[in-house]
Amino acid sequence: MTRFYLRLTLLPLIIFTAVLLLIHARPYDDHELRELLLPEGCPAPCFMGIRPGVTTMDEALKSLVADNRVDINLAAINLDTLGSYYDVQLNESTARLIDMHQRVQFEFQNTPPHVISKITLYPTSQMSVGDIYLFLGKPDLYVVIPNTITIDGVDQPIASVYRLYHGLLTVFLTVSNCPINLNEMVKQPIYEVEFHDKLRTDFPYTSPDLEARLKRVDCV
Structure with missing residues (x-):
């Protein structure tokens, strides 16, 4: 009887692991995912060398232009009026x-030096929740929020x-019903990625005691 219950306990884990392995076998280069989420020489959360809470909007724009990532006229941009x-x-x-x-959206403080507080980008369907699990490890929290896409x-x-x-945050938005079925959720695409400079107080996007709780909840 003990063996029977042990098998029942292990079965969901085996299925979940198998799903992740199948996702991991998809034909795209993990190097691109690493470059996007964990770029070398730039502590996470970091996007193309731009760090929320550290990089100013002026520094970010100059860096993007210098690296030929965007085509904008820096002289025509007045951050104080944006x-x-x-x-x-x-x-x-x-x-x-x-x-x-x-478009990639930058949210920044409206007073000088205009430090960036949040970066929002929209990945292609090539990135899934399973990729995030495999690449970054088990998340600190997942939750279905009272909103729709x-x-x-x-x-x-x-x-x-x-x-x-360490107090900074990366959020990946996908879709899931309540309660969350992890075996199904890992197959879902990531529709939005957010890099935050700090834990906000407007849960469910963030929570001030999130780092202490590391709690897995289904729905709010």
């Missing part, structure tokens, strides 16, 4: 995992997958 958001269109040669039909004309509940870096 509010706190600025969207950029990346050149197609910069990163294949980013959806080039979508429209996929192929159908509203679906949003699930957030959180990864913490």
Whole structure:
């Protein structure tokens, strides 16, 4: 009887591991995922050398232009009149995992020196939740939030997958029903990636005691 219950306990883990291995076998280069999420020489969270809470908007724009990642006229940009958001269109040669039909959004402090607080980008369908598990390890939190995203004309509940870096945060948005079925969720594409400078207080996007709790919850 003990062996029977042990088998029942191990079966979901075996199935979950098998799903991850199948996802990992998909034909795209992990180097691109590493370059996007864990670039060499830039502590996470970091996007193309730009770090929320560290890099200013002026520094970010100059870096993107110097690396030929964007085509913008820096002289025409006045950060003091932009509010706190600025969207950029990346050149197609910069990163294949980013959806080039979508702009990358930078949120920054509206007072000098205009430090970036959040970066939002939209990956292609090549990136899945399973890739995040395999590449970054088990997330610190995943939760279905009370909001929806429209996929192929159908509203679906949003699930957030959180990864913490010493008080900084990367959030991956996908879709999932309640309760979360991990075997199904790992197959889902990542629809949005957010890099945050700190843990915010507007849960479910972040939580001030998230790092201490490391709690897995299904729904809020």
